[in-house]
Amino acid sequence: MTDLPQLPPRPGDPEAERQKLIDNERVKLLALALNNAAVAALATGVLGPTASFLYGVTRIESPYSFAFGLFWIAGAVSMHAVAQIVLKDLVP
DSSP: OOOOOOOOOOTTOHHHHHHHHHHHHHHHHHHHHHHHHHHHHHIIIIIHHHHHHHTTSOOOOOTTHHHHHHHHHHHHHHHHHHHHHHHTTOOO
16 A cells, blocks of 8 residues: 655644644653653762762762762763754754
8 A cells, every 4th residue: 555645734724733733742742751851860860879978878888889870960961862852853
C-alpha cells in the first residue's frame, strides 16, 4: 500500500491551527519532563550528598564519590541538552 502525498493545510484552516497548537504543547511538555528529570538527577546525585556531608550526616568514605557526582552532573546536563534539542521541533 502506497502513501498518498498530503496536501499542505490551507492558510487559516482552524483544524490545522488547532493541531499545530496541540503538537507544540506536546513538544513543550516533553521538554519540561526532560528538564525536570535533569533537576531531579542533580538533586539526587550532587545536592543531596553535598548537603549531607556539609551538615555532618555522612562522611565521604569512598574514593569514587567525586566520580559519582560527576556522573550525575553529566546525566543532568545531557538531559537538559536533549530538552533543548526537543524544543527545536516547535512549529512556528
